[in-house]
Amino acid sequence: MKDSLHLLRFIEDLLIEEDGQSLSDIQRHIIEELLNGKTYKEIADSYGYDEKHIGDVSRNKIFKVLSKQLGLEEKELNKSNFRWNIEKAVNSQLFTILNKNINYCVKSPQPDTTKPIENKEKSPSETSYHDLSLAPKINRNFCDRISELEILTQRILIEKKPLISVSGLSGIGKTTLVRHFVELNLEKFEVIIWQNLKIFNCLDTIITDIFTKINTDFILNDHDKLTLFLKLLQRKKCLIIFDNVQELFSEGELAGQYQTKHKKYQDFFSIITNEIEHQSSLILISQERCSEMYYSDEKLDLLELQGLNNRAILNNLGSEDEESWLKVVQLYERNLFYLKDIAVLIQDVYHGCVGEFLQEENIVITAKIKESLTTIIKRLSPIEKQIIQSLINLKKDCSRNELKLSLDLSADDLIKGLQSLQKRYLLTKIEESEILFNLSPVFKKYIKDTGI
The missing domain is CATH 1.10.10.10 (Winged helix-like DNA-binding domain superfamily/Winged helix DNA-binding domain)
Structure with a gap:
């Protein structure tokens, strides 16, 4: 993760590249505050400007020029995803620093994420492989999870933790957070595999599939698949994501109890964490903690997600009646999954009037919320x-x-x-x-x- 000063300098270079003019004071103030997640109203109040003027400067100057320089589609860059898009650009291989002058490239077609990609820093026999076919699409309106992204970056890239678990209630944003971490760090790993255990959860078959697609000199057989997979984690710098880990656990029992058929996962996670040295990392995404997460030692980290901060949610929902919306946000526990569905309900049934919705005597449970619970x-x-x-x-x-x-x-x-x-x-x-x-x-x- 980059600090705000680094990002500000990066943005300033981009804007000067476009028209040769330095930033005005108001432009600099807007950029600084947008990087900190502030709304147009908060920026206007802080510097004595009209809120509409702040929005116009942002859209017509800052977002427009940056979108052009970064190769983004029109309106793809906005106040809700501003910092995320800038950090992604800073970390992208599209930008190369030569003699302190930045050369900017237009947006390239996205590579096929299921194809082996030649890694020029390795010998010809070594290749990189990124399979994100089971990962969700990138949400361009990513809410402010900057501190959580920093934690993932610190634990995985700097401290090199072998296993980290991201857990929390359904809809709280676990998968979205990890997907953005992966997007920001694609070039940091030789192998990236995203597995959704709700779709497919047989470990033996998953390992076979990985070895089938990756160019290795391992000879795979049914007797030592797990051993060979562990050797792969030692030989290559891998990032393996297991989403929906709760699917490995038994229904009708206390949380985190493995089904008999999935005990091999328990052994695998334990070996990865405690028994072998390797250069890879596993991320477990789960709605409930398993024993490995709970009885953790210094090698394992548990990142438990809580509800988003109020400002990030209001930015994402595009709400104007902030006082009323803040009441709704608190009522629905700052859970963006709940709030997005409630926002649709308010629009459909209450003609967008949040105050009228708040007159209901009881919490409204929508069909989607009911299904999740x-x-x-x-x-x-x-x-x-x-x-x-x-x-x-x-x-x-x-x-x-x-x-x-x-x-x-x-x-x-x-x-x-x-x-x-x-x-x-x-x-x-x-x-x-x-x-x-x-x-x-x-x-x-x-x-x-x-x-x-």
């Missing part, structure tokens, strides 16, 4: 369901002792159940004179509507 409910153990029902019945933040008195569970089962619900990001924990537990408002409303 139903999938989570199916994974719960009987112990977790009892705890959830007790929290619904007690109608307040509850201590562990209060829950123990209201439930027919052993102390051991209660502790395991509370821990499992936290691993699934369904439980809120309030630390006061004693630790209290409750459910998130959206999840609680869903349970009240549908039962458990």
